[in-house]
Amino acid sequence: MPRKQIWSGAVLAAVAASSLTGCSLKASDGTPQSFAQLSSLSAQDAIQAATRAVTAHPSAKVHTVLTAPTGSETSDVVATFDEHPTLQGMLVMGSGGGAADPSAQTTPPIPIRYADNVMYMEMGQNPQLAAQMGGKAWLKMDLQAMAQDPNTAAVGSDVLENTSPSKGLILLAAAKDLHQVGAEQHGGVQTMHYAGALTGADATDPNLVGRGLTQEDSDVVADALAQGQVTKLGYDVWLRADGLPVAMTFTEVTPAGTLTGEIDYSDWGAPVAVPPVPDNQSADYMAMVKQAEAAQSSAEPSGAPSSSDGGSDSATPSSPGTPSSPGTPSSPATPSTPSTPSTPTPTGSSTGVPSTPTPTGSKSPGSSGSSTSSTSSTSSTSSTSSSGTATSTASSSAS
Numbered sequence: 001m002p003r004k005q006i007w008s009g010a011v012l013a014a015v016a017a018s019s020l021t022g023c024s025l026k027a028s029d030g031t032p033q034s035f036a037q038l039s040s041l042s043a044q045d046a047i048q049a050a051t052r053a054v055t056a057h058p059s060a061k062v063h064t065v066l067t068a069p070t071g072s073e074t075s076d077v078v079a080t081f082d083e084h085p086t087l088q089g090m091l092v093m094g095s096g097g098g099a100a101d102p103s104a105q106t107t108p109p110i111p112i113r114y115a116d117n118v119m120y121m122e123m124g125q126n127p128q129l130a131a132q133m134g135g136k137a138w139l140k141m142d143l144q145a146m147a148q149d150p151n152t153a154a155v156g157s158d159v160l161e162n163t164s165p166s167k168g169l170i171l172l173a174a175a176k177d178l179h180q181v182g183a184e185q186h187g188g189v190q191t192m193h194y195a196g197a198l199t200g201a202d203a204t205d206p207n208l209v210g211r212g213l214t215q216e217d218s219d220v221v222a223d224a225l226a227q228g229q230v231t232k233l234g235y236d237v238w239l240r241a242d243g244l245p246v247a248m249t250f251t252e253v254t255p256a257g258t259l260t261g262e263i264d265y266s267d268w269g270a271p272v273a274v275p276p277v278p279d280n281q282s283a284d285y286m287a288m289v290k291q292a293e294a295a296q297s298s299a300e301p302s303g304a305p306s307s308s309d310g311g312s313d314s315a316t317p318s319s320p321g322t323p324s325s326p327g328t329p330s331s332p333a334t335p336s337t338p339s340t341p342s343t344p345t346p347t348g349s350s351t352g353v354p355s356t357p358t359p360t361g362s363k364s365p366g367s368s369g370s371s372t373s374s375t376s377s378t379s380s381t382s383s384t385s386s387s388g389t390a391t392s393t394a395s396s397s398a399s
Contacts, residue, residue: 031056035183035190035241043180043194044212046239047173053243054165058082060244061267062089062163069257071095077112080272081164087114088274091121091159114160115274117144120282132292133283140282152289162261165237165245167220172196172235174208174221184238187264189246191238200228230254244268 031053032038038046059080066073077089094106111122123129124137133139146152161167172178175196184193202208203225208218225233232253238246245265252259 031243032241035192038192038239038241038243039180039183043178043196044173046180046192046194046243047169047178047237048212049243050237050239050245051166051169051173054081054169054245057244057268059268059270059272060265061270063264063266064162065262066162066259067261068259072106074106075112075159075163077159077163078267078270078272079160079163081166084116085114085160085164086272086274087112087160087163088272112159113274113277115276118142119159120277132288136281136283138277138282139285140277141285145286149286149289152286155285162263165248165263165265167224168235168237168248168250168263169245170213170217170220171198171224171233172237174198174202174211174213174217175235176202181236186238186246189238189240191240191246193236193238195234195236197232197234198225198230199232200225200230203228203230226254 031049032041032046038049041049059078061078062075064073064075064077072094074092074094075089077087079085079087079089089112090109091112092106092109095103113120119141120138121141122137123139124133124135129139141155143155146155172194175198178194178196181193181195184191186193198221203222204227205221208221209215213221224230230252232251234251235248236250237248240246247265248261248263250261252261
């Protein structure tokens with residue numbers, strides 16, 4: 001299966017429904033014109049209308065909280081969700097079970113920027129990364145270049161996917177039990193609440209496309225369910241009168257544990273300006289990975305098992321990782337790469353975003369508790385659980 005595109009499906013989910021049942025939408029963009037009009041739509045039509053509304057107003061301020069049993073991530077960003085996504089804001093990584101866990105620790109806020117397929121994270125103040133970054137302030141991750149390496153193909157994309165509502169809307173549209181819960185006040189806004197859930201069997205449902213989704217949407221569903229490894233994936237969304245999301249939540253259940261997400265949207269249509277980071281102020285992550293791999297390779301005695309052969313932990317930092325969703329694929333550990341905690345992701349594409357160094361995130365392949373490994377490009381998995389990933393990542397990043 002081809003690697004999922006960042007925020008893929010923003011327009012595709014709406015293509016199949018060119019007309020709506022039960023109510024005629026008059027706006028040129030096919031979105032509701034009043035709360036009464038939204039309320040009269042079927043749940044399926046309302047979700048399709050929400051997809052069109054996001055397409056017509058593809059930017060917002062987004063507050064996201066992702067919580068796994070052993071780690072958490074909170075981000076506050078302003079982002080665009082169109083074919084040229086951009087993002088700017090702050091990211092905080094945490095250990096433990098989130099805000100409800102009295103033992104939880106968090107990192108200082110990390111400035112992040114994304115534009116033109118490149119993610120930047122201001123990591124230069126981290127004493128453990130400063131030397132590897134040569135005194136530069138920003139860590140640069142070219143996601144397009146990293147997609148060519150199976151060890152880094154999924155790194156960084158989780159922040160983007162968790163920010164955009166597009167994937168959640170696709171998954172809701174695919175849910176057989178999608179239904180209207182009812183009118184509710186959410187954050188002081190009158191909304192209509194919709195809910196639906198998918199199971200592992202839906203990953204291979206041949207009828208998804210026949211139910212109005214595109215083939216690419218069907219691929220998104222399969223990847224979100226980790227090719228059947230996710231036991232249950234439930235989504236809720238609250239739409240305001242014009243069809244735009246006010247909030248979205250999800251619960252992902254796997255044999256390894258449960259990941260939850262709470263996402264709030266505001267200021268739809270807000271301008272997004274991402275200041276460029278000069279090359280002389282950024283250190284290239286892929287170059288750091290290659291340098292670390294080469295150093296490890298030259299240091300290993302002849303005949304000794306390499307980290308990729310399941311040998312002992314490398315003394316150098318492991319590949320990026322952050323609490324990836326329990327039991328869902330996380331980016332494979334890159335031997336001796338600069339460590340960076342990965343973020344929890346709800347959609348089977350758990351990927352890393354650098355935070356703090358020293359074996360954090362995905363452990364080296366030989367370490368105990370290493371994560372379930374799969375890139376979003378292949379959706380292949382290993383036999384170990386990703387719950388160990390979240391533990392090592394969050395605890396290191398918050399220390």
